[in-house]
Amino acid sequence: MRTKEFEPDDVADAAMRVFWQRGFAATSVQDLVEGTGLSRSSLYSTFENKQGLYQQALRRYQAITTANVELLSSPGSPKRLIRHLLMLIVEDELSDPQRRGCLVANATLELAGHDEAIAELVAHNFQRLQKSLEKLIHRGQKSGEVDAQKSARALAHFFVNTMQGLRVLGKGSPAQQRRQCMLDVVDVALDTL
Numbered sequence: 001m002r003t004k005e006f007e008p009d010d011v012a013d014a015a016m017r018v019f020w021q022r023g024f025a026a027t028s029v030q031d032l033v034e035g036t037g038l039s040r041s042s043l044y045s046t047f048e049n050k051q052g053l054y055q056q057a058l059r060r061y062q063a064i065t066t067a068n069v070e071l072l073s074s075p076g077s078p079k080r081l082i083r084h085l086l087m088l089i090v091e092d093e094l095s096d097p098q099r100r101g102c103l104v105a106n107a108t109l110e111l112a113g114h115d116e117a118i119a120e121l122v123a124h125n126f127q128r129l130q131k132s133l134e135k136l137i138h139r140g141q142k143s144g145e146v147d148a149q150k151s152a153r154a155l156a157h158f159f160v161n162t163m164q165g166l167r168v169l170g171k172g173s174p175a176q177q178r179r180q181c182m183l184d185v186v187d188v189a190l191d192t193l
Contacts, residue, residue, distance in 0.1 A: 006038060006042070008047075008056070011036045011038060011043075011046065011053075012053065012056040012060045013057075013060050014036040014037070015032055015036055015053050015054075015056070015057045016058075016060050017035065018031055018035035018036075019054055019057050019103070020057075020061075020103045020106070021098060021100060023110055024050075024054055027050070029050060032053065051115075051117075054107075054118075055117055055118070055121060057103070058103065058107060058118070058121045058122075058125075061103045061104060061125075062104075062121075062125055065104070065125065065129070068085055068088070069128055069129060069132045071084065071085055071088075072085065072129075072132040072133060072136045073136070077140075077145060078136045078137060078139055078140030078145055078193075079145055079146070079190060079193055081136060082133070082136065082159060082190065086162070086163065086166065086186045086189065087186065089163055089170075090170075090179075090183065090186060092170075093167060093169070093170025093171075093178075093182065094170065094178065094179055094182070099170065099171045100171075101167040101168065101170060101171045102164065102167040104122055105164045105167045107121070107122055108122045108164075129160050130157060130160050131156075133156035133159050133160065134153055134155075134156035137152040137155050137156055137193075138152045140193065145193075146193045147193065150193075155192065155193065158192060159189065162189045165185065166182055166185060169182055169185065170182065
C-alpha cells in the first residue's frame with residue numbers, strides 16, 4: 001500500500017485559498033487540482049468530494065481566526081482590545097486587493113442556509129468568538145470600563161455581527177468611501193460599551 005506523499009492540512013490550506021477567492025459554487029474540481037497540485041483521485045481519496053474538502057478548509061480557517069480569539073484573552077483594557085481587533089479587521093479588509101472578506105462569512109451567505117454541516121462549522125466559529133467577547137465584556141463590566149447595565153451576551157453578539165458587517169463593507173462599499181465607512185462603524189460600535 002502506498003502512503004500519501006502530501007500533508008492533508010497543507011492541501012486543505014491550499015484549497016482554502018481557492019475557495020476563499022472564488023466561493024464554493026464557482027470553484028471547480030479542476031480549480032482545486034490546480035490550486036493544490038494534487039490529482040483528482042488524490043483529492044477524492046483524501047476528502048471524498050468537493051464538499052468534504054470545503055469543510056476541511058473551513059476547519060483550517062478556524063486556526064487562522066484563533067489569533068483573534070486569543071487577542072481577546074490578553075491583559076489590558078477590554079475596550080482597547082475590542083478596538084484593536086476591530087481595527088485589525090479594518091486594516092485586513094483595506095489591504096486585501098482581492099477583497100475576499102471572511103471565509104466564514106462567505107460560507108454563511110453562500111451555503112449555511114441550506115447545508116447543515118456548513119451551518120454547524122460556521123456556528124462553531126461564531127460561538128468561539130462570541131464567548132471570548134462575552135468573557136472580555138464581563139471583565140470590563142467588573143472593572144467599570146463597560147456599562148454593567150447592558151447584557152454582556154447581547155454586546156458580544158453585537159460585536160460578532162459588527163465584525164462580520166465590517167467584512168461585508170470591506171467587500172462591497174465604494175473604494176473612496178471604504179475606510180471612512182468602516183471607521184465610522186468602529187466608532188459607533190465602541191460607543192455601545
